[in-house]
Amino acid sequence: GAGVSQSPSNKVTEKGKDVELRCDPISGHTALYWYRQSLGQGLEFLIYFQGNSAPDKSGLPSDRFSAERTGGSVSTLTIQRTQQEDSAVYLCASSKTGTGVYNEQFFGPGTRLTVL
Amino acid sequence: ILNVEQSPQSLHVQEGDSTNFTCSFPSSNFYALHWYRWETAKSPEALFVMTLNGDEKKKGRISATLNTKEGYSYLYIKGSQPEDSATYLCAFGAGNNRKLIWGLGTSLAVNP
Numbered sequence: 001g002a003g004v005s006q007s008p009s010n011k012v013t014e015k016g017k018d019v020e021l022r023c024d025p026i027s028g029h030t031a032l033y034w035y036r037q038s039l040g041q042g043l044e045f046l047i048y049f050q051g052n053s054a055p056d057k058s059g060l061p062s063d064r065f066s067a068e069r070t071g072g073s074v075s076t077l078t079i080q081r082t083q084q085e086d087s088a089v090y091l092c093a094s095s096k097t098g099t100g101v102y103n104e105q106f107f108g109p110g111t112r113l114t115v116l
Numbered sequence: 117i118l119n120v121e122q123s124p125q126s127l128h129v130q131e132g133d134s135t136n137f138t139c140s141f142p143s144s145n146f147y148a149l150h151w152y153r154w155e156t157a158k159s160p161e162a163l164f165v166m167t168l169n170g171d172e173k174k175k176g177r178i179s180a181t182l183n184t185k186e187g188y189s190y191l192y193i194k195g196s197q198p199e200d201s202a203t204y205l206c207a208f209g210a211g212n213n214r215k216l217i218w219g220l221g222t223s224l225a226v227n228p
Contacts, residue, residue, distance in 0.1 A: 004159070033215075042220040043160075043205065056215060091160070101148045101209025101216055104162035 002026070004108035006092050012114045013082055021077045021111045025094030032075050033095075033105060034067060036088040043091070049075060082115045089113075118142055120208045122219035129196050130227050136192045137222040139206035143187035148209040150216060151180055151191055155202040163191075163204075196226040 005024045013019050025032050034046040045059040049069040060066070064082075069075040079086055089112050093105035121140045129135050141149065148167050154160040164173040169184040177194045193200055203223045207216035 035218075043207075043218040045215050045218075048215060059215075093160075101150075101211070102165060102167060104150065104165050105160075105216075107152075107159035107161070109159050 004092055004094055004106050006090075006108040006111050008111060009109060010112045010114075012116065014116050015084060016081055018078065018080045019082055019113065021079075021090050021092075021113070023075045023077070023092030023108060025073065025075070025092070026106055027073075029094035029096055029106070030072065031095045031097070031103070032069060033093045034075070034077050035091045035093065037091065038085075038088040046077070046090075079113075082113075084115045087113055087115045118208065118210055118217045120206060120217050120219040122204075122206055122222050124222060125220070126223040126225070128225045128227065131197060133196050133226075134192065134194045135196055135224070136190050137204065137224075139189045139191070139208075139219055141187050141189075141206075141208040141217075142210065143185060145210045146184045146187075146208075147211055149182055149184075149189050150207040150209070151189070152205040152207070153202045154205060154221070160205060191222075193224070196224075198226045198228050200224060201226045 007022045032049040035043045047057050047067050051072050052069050064080045067077045089110045091110045093107045095103040095105045123138050150165050151163040152160040164180045166182040171182040179192045182189045203221040205221045207218045
């Protein structure tokens with residue numbers, strides 16, 4: 001079946017502009033995660049969703065970052081007034097049930113964001 | 117502060133060599149340890165999810181062991197092939213409803 005998809009695959013934007021990144025999880029997966037990987041860094045947790053609610057937003061770096069999920073499916077990560085330090089690969093992952101750490105996560109191909 | 121450390125940071129081996137690397141994690145409040153493989157230009161892919169002390173899991177030429185009492189897991193690759201070249205990530209779960217804590221990964225390059 002189809003895996004996790006993300007769009008766009010690459011995004012180049014100017015400092016100060018807003019961007020929206022989209023994630024389509026595997027059908028039926030209730031948990032959805034957003035991560036980012038900056039150059040030379042490990043995977044950084046941003047936020048996860050259980051259904052449409054986000055119990056843990058602790059990883060969002062600032063109030064310029066927000067995310068929503070609708071219909072228990074598609075999620076959008078929005079970055080307002082982008083800064084150069086936001087440049088990174090943004091990865092989305094989904095897992096079958098709940099947010100338990102027992103469940104393997106299925107990752108999308110990522111969106112490479114470059115802020116000029 | 118929960119911290120996951122992986123060593124070595126990078127590794128170069130020749131085709132046919134066997135290799136192993138380490139993931140260290142806190143030994144308290146352990147729930148699960150994940151291993152993922154991340155090939156360049158692809159998505160991270162789960163290899164193993166391990167939950168019990170003493171667990172050993174195997175997938176083809178790749179295997180992993182888990183010691184929750186001392187807080188480490190080893191990943192072994194037998195007879196490395198160029199297609200094994202990737203970054204291998206481990207992630208620690210402390211508490212069932214907490215997020216995974218990720219290591220920085222071990223970057224493996226297998227020379228033909």
